[in-house]
Each structure stands twice: as C-alpha cells, then as structure tokens.
Amino acid sequence: xxxxxxxxxxxxxxxxxxxxxxxxxxxxxxxxxxxxxxxxxxxxxxxxxxxxxxxxxxxxxxxxxxxxxxxxxxxxxxxxxxxxxxxxxxxxxxxxxxxxxxxxxxxxxxxxxxxxxxxxxxxxxxxxxxxxxxxxxxxxxxxxxxxxxxxxxxxxxxxxxxxxxxxxxxxxxxxxxxxxxxxxxxxxxxxxxxxxxxxxxxxxxxxxxxxxxxxxxxxxxxxxxxxxxxxxxxxxxxxxxxxxxxxxxxxxxxxxxxxxxxxxxxxxxxxxxxxxxxxxxxxxxxxxxxxxxxxxxxxxxxxxxxxxxxxxxxxxxxxxxxxxxxxxxxxxxxxxxxxxxxxxxxxxxxxxxxxxxxxxxxxxxxxxxxxxxxxxxxxxxxxxxxxxxxxxxx
Amino acid sequence: xxxxxxxxxxxxxxxxxxxxxxxxxxxxxxxxxxxxxxxxxxxxxxxxxxxxxxxxxxxxxxxxxxxxxxxxxxxxxxxxxxxxxxxxxxxxxxxxxxxxxxxxxxxxxxxxxxxxxxxxxxxxxxxxxxxxxxxxxxxxxxxxxxxxxxxxxxxxxxxxxxxxxxxxxxxxxxxxxxxxxxxxxxxxxxxxxxxxxxxxxxxxxxxxxxxxxxxxxxxxxxxxxxxxxxxxxxxxxxxxxxxxxxxxxxxxxxxxxxxxxxxxxxxxxxxxxxxxxxxxxxxxxxxxxxxxxxxxxxxxxxxxxxxxxxxxxxxxxxxxxxxxxxxxxxxxxxxxxxxxxxxxxxxxxxxxxxxxxxxxxxxxxxxxxxxxxxxxxxxxxxxxxxxxxxxxxx
Numbered sequence: 167x168x169x170x171x172x173x174x175x176x177x178x179x180x181x182x183x184x185x186x187x188x189x190x191x192x193x194x195x196x197x198x199x200x201x202x203x204x205x206x207x208x209x210x211x212x213x214x215x216x217x218x219x220x221x222x223x224x225x226x227x228x229x230x231x232x233x234x235x236x237x238x239x240x241x242x243x244x245x246x247x248x249x250x251x252x253x254x255x256x257x258x259x260x261x262x263x264x265x266x267x268x269x270x271x272x273x274x275x276x277x278x279x280x281x282x283x284x285x286x287x288x289x290x291x292x293x294x295x296x297x298x299x300x301x302x303x304x305x306x307x308x309x310x311x312x313x314x315x316x317x318x319x320x321x322x323x324x325x326x327x328x329x330x331x332x333x334x335x336x337x338x339x340x341x342x343x344x345x346x347x348x349x350x351x352x353x354x355x356x357x358x359x360x361x362x363x364x365x366x367x368x369x370x371x372x373x374x375x376x377x378x379x380x381x382x383x384x385x386x387x388x389x390x391x392x393x394x395x396x397x398x399x400x401x402x403x404x405x406x407x408x409x410x411x412x413x414x415x416x417x418x419x420x421x422x423x424x425x426x427x428x429x430x431x432x433x434x435x436x437x438x439x440x441x442x443x444x445x446x447x448x449x450x451x452x453x454x455x456x457x458x459x460x461x462x463x464x465x466x467x468x469x470x471x472x473x474x475x476x477x478x479x480x481x482x483x484x485x486x487x488x489x490x491x492x493x494x495x496x497x498x499x500x501x502x503x504x505x506x507x508x509x510x511x512x513x514x515x516x517x518x519x520x521x522x523x524x525x526x527x528x529x530x531x532x533x534x535x536x537x538x539x540x541x542x543x544x545x546x547x548x549x550x551x552x553x554x555x556x557x558x559x560x
Numbered sequence: 561x562x563x564x565x566x567x568x569x570x571x572x573x574x575x576x577x578x579x580x581x582x583x584x585x586x587x588x589x590x591x592x593x594x595x596x597x598x599x600x601x602x603x604x605x606x607x608x609x610x611x612x613x614x615x616x617x618x619x620x621x622x623x624x625x626x627x628x629x630x631x632x633x634x635x636x637x638x639x640x641x642x643x644x645x646x647x648x649x650x651x652x653x654x655x656x657x658x659x660x661x662x663x664x665x666x667x668x669x670x671x672x673x674x675x676x677x678x679x680x681x682x683x684x685x686x687x688x689x690x691x692x693x694x695x696x697x698x699x700x701x702x703x704x705x706x707x708x709x710x711x712x713x714x715x716x717x718x719x720x721x722x723x724x725x726x727x728x729x730x731x732x733x734x735x736x737x738x739x740x741x742x743x744x745x746x747x748x749x750x751x752x753x754x755x756x757x758x759x760x761x762x763x764x765x766x767x768x769x770x771x772x773x774x775x776x777x778x779x780x781x782x783x784x785x786x787x788x789x790x791x792x793x794x795x796x797x798x799x800x801x802x803x804x805x806x807x808x809x810x811x812x813x814x815x816x817x818x819x820x821x822x823x824x825x826x827x828x829x830x831x832x833x834x835x836x837x838x839x840x841x842x843x844x845x846x847x848x849x850x851x852x853x854x855x856x857x858x859x860x861x862x863x864x865x866x867x868x869x870x871x872x873x874x875x876x877x878x879x880x881x882x883x884x885x886x887x888x889x890x891x892x893x894x895x896x897x898x899x900x901x902x903x904x905x906x907x908x909x910x911x912x913x914x915x916x917x918x919x920x921x922x923x924x925x926x927x928x929x930x931x932x933x934x935x936x937x938x939x940x941x942x943x944x945x946x947x948x949x950x951x952x953x954x
Contacts, residue, residue, distance in 0.1 A: 173567075176579050178764060179931035185570050188937030203938040203945035212947050225937075229953040253650040256643045261670035268774055269666035276655035276663075358933045360765050364758060364775055370572060371754050371782025380662055381758055381775030388765025390928045431930045534784045536825045537573035539752045543582030543619075544597040551597035553606050559623040 175540060180431065185366075188526070189222060189518050190355045197435030201355050202226075210442050215325050215350035215511070216240065219297055222355055222518040223290060237324070243298035244319035244328070247277045251306060251316060259311045263304070263502050264387035267509060268380055270303045271296070275376035284372070286525050292375040293517030300510040301325070305332035308503060326350055329510065334498065341453075342497060345446045349490060352439040353508050355515030359431075361385035361392065365516040369523040370534040378523075382516045386509055389426075395504040397426035398491035402462050411465045415473050427463075427488030428470050436483045443489035450496035459492035569934060574825065579760075582920070583616060583912050584749045591829030595749050596620075604836050609719050609744035609905070610634065613691055616749055616912040617684060631718070637692035638713035638722070641671045645700060645710060653705045657698070657896050658781035661903060662774055664697045665690070669770035678766070680919050686769040687911030694904040695719070699726035702897060720744055723904065728892065735847075736891060739840050743884060746833040747902050749909030753825075755779035755786065759910045763917040764928040772917075776910045780903055783820075789898040791820035792885035796856050805859045809867050819864050821857075821882030830877045837883035844890035853886035 173182045191200040199206040202221050209218055213227065220228040220236050228236055250273055257266060275281055278295060280288040306316035309332075317332045326347035330338040338346070356362070365382035369375075386392035405414045418425050430437055444464075451457035467484050474482040494504050545551060567576045585594040593600040596615050603612055607621065614622040614630050622630055644667055651660060669675055672689060674682040700710035703726075711726045720741035724732040732740070750756070759776035763769075780786035799808045812819050824831055838858075845851035861878050868876040888898050939945060 173576065173578060175577065176927065178927040178929045179578060180927070182567065182576075182578075182931050183569065183934050184567060184573060184576075184931040186934045186936040188935070191935035191937070198944075200935070200939075200944055203940050204947055205944045208944075208947040212949070217950070227947070227953060228950075230950055233950065249650045249652070253647045256647040256650070257667070258643070258670050262675060265666050265669040265675075265770065268771060269663045269670075272659050272663035272666065272774075272778075273651070275659040276652050281656060281659075357935075358931050360761065360928045360930055363929060363931060364761050367754065367758050367761060368775065368779040368782065371779050371785040371787070373778050373780075373782035373785075373787075376659065377662060377778030377781050380666075381762065381778045384666075384767050384771035384775045385762040385765050386767075387771050388762065388767035388928070391765040391767075393765070393767075431928070533570065533572040533574070534754045534782070534825070535572045535757060536754055537576050537578040537752050537757060540577050540580040541582070541585035541594070541751075542580040543585070545594075546597050550592075550594055550599045550602075553598055553602040553621070555606070556611070556622075556624055556627065559621060 184358070187357060187519070187522060188225065189515070189522060190357045192357045192432050194432040195434050197433055197438050199356065199438050206352065206438055207442065210348050210351050210439075213351065215347050215354070215514075218351050218354050219514040222514050223293055223521070239294055240298045240325060241319070241321045241328075243295045244302050244321075246274070246299050246302045246306065250274065250277065250303070251310075254307050254310050257307075257310075261311075262387075263307065263506050264383060264393075264509075266307050267300075267304060267506050268383040268387070270307070271376050271380040271383055274299060274303070275374065278376065281374060281376070284524075286521065289375055289521050289524060293521060296375065296379055296517055297514050300513050301329035302332060304503065304506050304510060305329060308333055308500065330497075333503075342450075345450060345493070345497065348442065348446065349493070349507070350511040352442060352486065353490075353511035355512070355518070359391070360388070361512065362516055362519050366519050366523045367535045369520040372524075372534075375517065375520055378520045379513060379516050382512070383509055386512065387505060392505040392508045392512075394426050394485075395487040395491050395494070395508060396501055398487050399459075399495055399501045399504065401426050402459055402466075402491065402495075405462060405466075408458065408462050408465055411462055412469050415466065415469045419473055419477055425466070425470050427485055427491065428467070428474070428482050430483065430485040433483060433485070437485040437488075439486040440484040440488055443486070443493055447489045447493040447496065450493055454496050454498075456496065459495055460489075463489055463492045578752070581751060581913070581916060582619065583909070583916060584751045586751045586826050588826040589828050591827055591832050593750065593832050600746065600832055601836065604742050604745050607745065609741050609748070609908075612745050612748050613908040616908050617687055617915070633688055634692045634719060635713070635715045635722075637689045638696050638715075640668070640693050640696045640700065644668065644671065644697070645704075648701050648704050651701075651704075655705075656781075657701065657900050658777060658787075658903075660701050661694075661698060661900050662777040662781070664701070665770050665774040665777055668693060668697070669768065672770065675768060675770070678918075680915065683769055683915050683918060687915060690769065690773055690911055691908050694907050695723035696726060698897065698900050698904060699723060702727055702894065724891075727897075736844075739844060739887070739891065742836065742840065743887070743901070744905040746836060746880065747884075747905035749906070749912070753785070754782070755906065756910055756913050760913050760917045761929045763914040766918075766928075769911065769914055772914045773907060773910050776906070777903055780906065781899060786899045786902045786906075788820050788879075789881040789885050789888070789902060790895055792881050793853075793889055793895045793898065795820050796853055796860075796885065796889075799856060799860075802852065802856050802859055805856055806863050809860065809863045813867055813871055819860070821879055821885065822861075822864050822868070822876050824877065824879040827877060827879070831879045831882075833880040834878040834883055837880070837887055841883045841887040841890065844887055848890050848892075850890065853889055854883075857883055857886045
C-alpha cells in the first residue's frame with residue numbers, strides 16, 4: 167500500500183482531494199462558494215434558510231408547495247422531549263455551550279424512533295429532526311442556565327425568527343429575522359471543512375446520523391474552526407476602541423500571532439460571505455446605536471491586510487467569522503453562543519453530507535475513512551523493544 | 561492546490577499516509593501490532609492495562625513506583641459526579657448504549673476543572689480522568705437501565721476487575737479479571753483507525769479532549785468499526801448451532817454479504833489479537849459449561865476462510881472482533897455492551913493520539929484536517945445555476 171499516495175505528512179490533508187461530492191463547490195482562487203450549483207450571493211439575496219436546507223437535502227430548490235410542506239415538517243419537529251429538558255437541568259450553569267450541544271445531539275438520539283433504521287428515508291427524517299431541534303436545544307439551554315423557563319417553539323414563525331424568539335423571549339422584527347436568516351444561509355455548507363469531514367468520517371463507519379453530527383459539533387468547537395467567531399469578538403472587546411486597533415495589529419504580528427477572522431484554509435481572496443455580513447453588521451450596529459464594533463472590525467480588516475502585506479509580501483483575507491462576530495453581538499446574542507449559532511445553520515450541511523456518505527452513487531460500497539500513518543517512534547533497536555519485567559525497570 | 565496529491569477518490573484514504581506518529585505501528589503485511597515499540601503479544605502476556613495506558617500516555621513503560629502512582633491516580637479519578645448520574649436517570653431505558661456513552665463524554669466535560677486549559681499537563685490530566693471514568697459511566701448506565709443502583713468504584717481493585725465489579729455487583733475471580741485485563745490491553749490502540757482518526761481530526765481544530773473523544777465514540781459505534789463485535793455475536797446467535805455454520809457461510813457469500821469478524825482494512829494476515837483472544841474464549845466457555853459459541857466461531861473461521869478462498873481465489877482473515885464476541889458473551893457481558901467495552905480500552909489510545917495531535921514535535925504549527933473534494937454536481941450549464949424566484953419554480 168505504501169506506493170499509492172503520500173501527501174505531505176502532517177499537513178492536515180491540505181490540498182488533497184479525497185472524495186467527490188454533489189453538495190457544494192468551494193472555488194478558493196475565485197472566491198466562489200456554490201451550494202448545489204447556486205452561488206452563495208444569489209441564495210443569500212433570494213432564498214430563505216428553509217429553502218437552502220431543502221436544497222441541500224433534496225438536491226433542488228423547492229417549489230411553493232414543497233416549501234410549504236417542508237416548513238410544516240420542520241415546525242412540527244421543533245419541540246424537544248421533556249426528558250431532555252430534565253437532562254439539561256442537571257448541568258452546571260457554567261458548562262461550555264458547545265459541550266452541552268454535543269451532549270444534546272447524542273441525547274436526542276435516545277428519543278428518535280428511526281435510530282436503528284439504516285434506510286435513506288430514515289436518514290432524511292433524522293436530518294430534518296436535527297435541523298428542527300438544534301435551535302430549540304440551544305435556546306432551552308441558554309434559558310436554563312439563566313434561570314429562565316425554556317420556551318415552546320412558535321409554529322407560526324419561520325426557522326430564524328423562531329430561534330430568536332425562543333432565545334430572547336420576544337418576537338424579532340422583520341429586519342432582524344431576515345439578518346438571522348441570511349446568517350443561517352451563509353453558514354449552512356462549506357464542502358469538506360473540518361466539522362463536515364468529521365461527520366462524514368463517523369458516518370463512513372455506518373454510525374448513525376446523531377453520532378456523526380455529534381462529532382461535527384465537537385470539531386466545530388475548536389478555535390481554528392467554528393470557535394473562531396467567538397475569538398473575534400473576544401479580541402474586539404479586548405482591544406476596546408477604534409484608536410487601539412492599529413497598535414493591536416502590530417503587537418500581534420510582532421509576536422508572530424494570528425488575528426482571528428483573518429486567513430482561511432481554502433480561499434485566496436476575501437471570503438464571499440464576509441462581504442454579505444459586513445453591511446448587516448453595520449446596519450445592526452446603527453439600529454442599537456453602537457457602531458463601534460463594526461468600525462473596529464472594518465479598521466482591523468484594513469490595517470491587518472495592509473500590515474500583513476507589508477511584512478510578508480503576500481495577502482491575507484477576511485473570513486466568514488470576521489463580521490459575523492460584531493453582527494451577532496449587535497443582535498444581542500451572548501458571545502459564547504456565536505459558535506452554537508454557526509452549528510444550528512451548519513447542521514443542514516452536515517446532515518446532507520452524512521446522507522451523501524451513506525448513499526451516494528459514487529461510493530456505493532461502504533468504505534470507511536482509514537488513512538495510514540508512518541511510525542517514527544522507537545523500536546529500541548532493529549526489531550522491537552524487549553519487554554522488561556516490571557521489577558527490572560529503572 | 562489541485563496538483564499536490566490526488567489519491568483515488570472515494571476510497572476512504574485507504575493506503576494514504578497522512579501523518580507520522582510515535583504511538584503505534586500496524587504492520588499489515590507482517591501481521592504485527594506494536595505499541596510504542598512493544599509487540600502486542602509481549603504486552604498481552606506481560607503487562608497490565610494500567611501499564612499499557614501509562615506507556616501510551618507517557619511513551620515508556622512505568623517502573624514500579626511510577627506504576628503505583630499511576631494506579632492510585634486512576635483509582636482516585638474513577639468516581640463520576642452525582643449530577644451525571646442524575647442526567648443518566650433521565651434517559652429512556654432502551655437508549656443505544658454507545659449513544660449514552662457519547663453523550664456521557666460531553667457531559668463529563670462539564671465537570672472537568674481543566675476544560676479550558678490548553679496546556680499539555682491539563683490534556684494529560686483530562687486523559688487520565690477519561691480513562692478512569694469510562695468504566696464507571698458505562699457500568700452506571702447498565703445498572704440504571706436495569707433498575708439497579710449504580711455502584712461506587714472499589715479503590716482496592718485494578719482497572720479491569722473494578723469494571724467487572726461495578727457492572728455485575730460482585731468481584732470477579734483472578735482468571736476472569738485477567739481475561740478482561742488482556743482484552744483491554746489488546747484493544748487499547750491501533751494507529752489511525754476510524755475512531756482515532758476522528759478524535760485527531762476534531763483535536764486538530766484545537767477542540768478539547770472531551771470533544772475529540774466524543775467524536776471517537778461516535779465513530780466506534782459504526783458496524784464497520786467497533787460495532788462489528790456486537791454484530792459477530794448477533795450472527796452467532798442467529799446461526800444458533802454448530803451444524804448450521806456451513807450453510808450460513810454459503811448463504812452469506814451467495815448473497816454477496818460479508819461475515820462480520822472476517823476481513824480487516826489493514827491486515828493481510830490474521831489479526832495478531834485474534835490468536836490471543838481465541839484460547840481465552842475457549843477457556844471462558846469451559847468455565848461456564850457452554851463451549852458452543854467458541855466452537856461455532858472456530859468452525860465459522862475455518863469454513864469462512866476456505867469458502868472465501870475457493871470463491872475469490874484470495875484469502876480472508878479473522879479480525880479482533882471475531883473471538884472477542886464469544887469471550888465477552890461467556891463472561892456474561894450483555895451484547896450491546898461489547899462495543900462500549902472496546903471503548904473503555906481504546907480511550908487510552910484516543911487520548912494519547914489527541915495529545916500527540918496537539919503537541920507533537922512533528923507538527924508544532926496547528927494544522928487542522930481540511931481535505932479537498934471534487935464537485936461533481938450540477939452547474940445548470942457552463943457557469944452557475946440561475947436562481948428562479950419561488951413562484952416560478954415548477
């Protein structure tokens with residue numbers, strides 16, 4: 167087996183094409199993100215999260231009656247069992263939210279009647295339940311940890327608006343609902359990113375939908391992946407004001423540290439999603455009468471880019487986490503919910519990928535991800551280490 | 561990026577060397593499994609699980625005083641919080657055990673004081689807690705679902721014996737404890753298998769130890785990975801008696817189906833662990849006066865191998881799951897605990913790999929696993945699909 171393919175070791179499979187997919191296309195050089203043939207800009211401007219989730223799961227945009235049925239189905243599956251609320255109530259109030267979400271996914275599995283059904287129809291039903299229940303789970307935990315009663319989902323509200331309602335206890339207006347909806351559209355899917363790859367990897371063993379999505383939630387929690395949007399906001403708060411941005415940029419680069427939200431594993435241009443988020447962040451700041459975070463972000467972007475170019479002779483670009491931070495903050499979302507909000511969108515992409523991993527025509531034979539590694543440890547000589555009895559070990 | 565390396569698409573990274581490791585070496589052609597320089601046979605014959613876990617975490621076998629300290633540390637960390645017991649009590653009794661275990665890992669994270677500490681020392685402490693607490697969590701759940709009170713761990717018992725005690729409510733004798741201990745040694749580590757790769761993948765985003773191990777548990781639950789040992793036992797029970805083995809083998813191969821426990825992603829010989837498990841399965845069967853399952857396994861191995869060779873002109877070999885099934889069954893372990901028992905051993909390997917992923921000298925720069933995929937879906941023409949307004953969609 168040693169001859170087949172040896173990508174550069176320890177480079178995180180960067181640039182290595184491992185599978186084909188019909189779900190999305192990330193054209194890093196061109197800065198294009200495409201969900202099932204549609205440009206992200208077109209989707210953000212003209213489709214709701216429900217339409218996008220349908221597109222990801224069913225490979226086409228819904229017509230009006232399909233959309234109506236799908237929205238009804240999602241709304242009908244939003245509620246979470248009382249036993250799950252009871253489990254959440256046992257949790258320490260300072261639990262990391264992503265850990266509660268990861269636990270919650272596995273706990274939801276206990277209540278799904280399809281859990282041992284390996285058919286494609288069952289996988290789709292489980293996907294729809296997960297997409298429907300993520301916002302309820304997250305909002306319930308945020309209220310429980312703040313000693314508030316979790317709210318029942320409101321069937322008359324769309325997905326994004328209902329999430330904000332369950333989180334804050336009041337219905338958002340149209341503009342705020344729309345902004346949240348656009349965020350969910352933008353974050354829904356991004357090909358073989360680390361969390362999606364984790365979901366597919368787990369699904370490749372024929373583990374079920376929840377086991378796979380649980381892994382993805384774990385992966386998203388890392389600060390090099392979804393956790394970055396929290397880090398951006400923590401950074402903005404640490405800097406504190408517009409006049410301190412420039413010094414901060416220099417400090418970071420002097421120390422060889424990164425600036426969260428700048429740089430991406432895949433894009434060689436600005437992340438197309440950042441340009442959609444930026445004006446929403448500005449507008450939301452205006453709405454609450456506090457544009458500081460947006461202004462700091464803008465200056466940080468410009469200064470960071472200039473300084474990076476000056477120092478390294480190459481360019482660095484903003485990614486999706488950069489402006490989502492100040493936007494969510496202006497929407498009143500607690501900072502430690504930023505990554506979980508990413509998750510309630512991305513679960514649509516994860517579940518689509520799990521279904522593709524199970525059933526795609528391209529890989530009809532089950533084939534789990536099982537790479538090789540190169541052993542560079544000891545052998546204590548030419549063969550293997552001799553095992554000394556415990557008493558003789560120094 | 562497209563030129564770098566293109567392994568065969570959709571082949572699960574089989575044969576693709578992606579990283580170096582100092583933890584274990586699987587020599588598939590030679591049928592050798594080596595943990596940090598030591599042959600698995602030597603470890604199984606001469607070292608306990610505690611020694612092996614120390615070896616995996618600290619890169620050397622412990623001397624007597626190190627072993628004593630490590631065993632004390634493990635014993636001191638065995639207990640699980642009452643709040644976790646309370647969470648388990650909210651679960652439906654028919655929950656899949658691997659789902660409870662995956663949830664349990666994330667729930668344990670909520671109680672770990674080191675959870676936000678990114679130092680190597682903290683990672684090692686979290687690893688030791690997870691290794692210590694997995695058996696307690698699993699035994700507690702098995703007792704709760706059977707309406708029994710979970711038992712406190714017994715500090716005077718070793719790791720394997722204490723697990724059997726907490727599970728069954730009585731202390732095992734020396735031979736049974738030893739057999740369980742050998743099983744834990746055999747299952748502790750196997751390089752970049754699917755669950756370990758999942759753990760490393762999640763850790764590569766700088767997600768914490770529990771998030772990473774939770775993903776691994778999900779991956780292990782799949783029937784193409786750890787779930788296979790349950791499938792082996794279900795198969796044996798379905799066949800029912802020795803005289804029906806031959807017909808079953810033919811039936812399976814005629815229908816193009818696999819025989820669980822035969823075949824492995826990596827070995828081109830018998831799995832070295834199977835030869836250690838087989839005599840233990842025989843002896844345990846004799847102890848309980850029921851050798852049928854062992855005899856069926858033996859005949860199934862021989863008939864399966866012969867028939868496969870006859871039909872395909874090539875060889876197939878037994879893997880680790882094959883004899884562990886009848887062995888665990890004879891030990892009175894419920895079938896749906898077979899894969900979780902695998903997990904309480906493998907957590908030692910997972911945690912060692914997570915620590916290597918975070919801190920190994922070979923990859924000092926954080927580098928998350930982020931492979932590429934090839935988009936083979938629609939573009940609706942040369943460029944991208946045009947987004948029709950909802951009303952116009954047919």
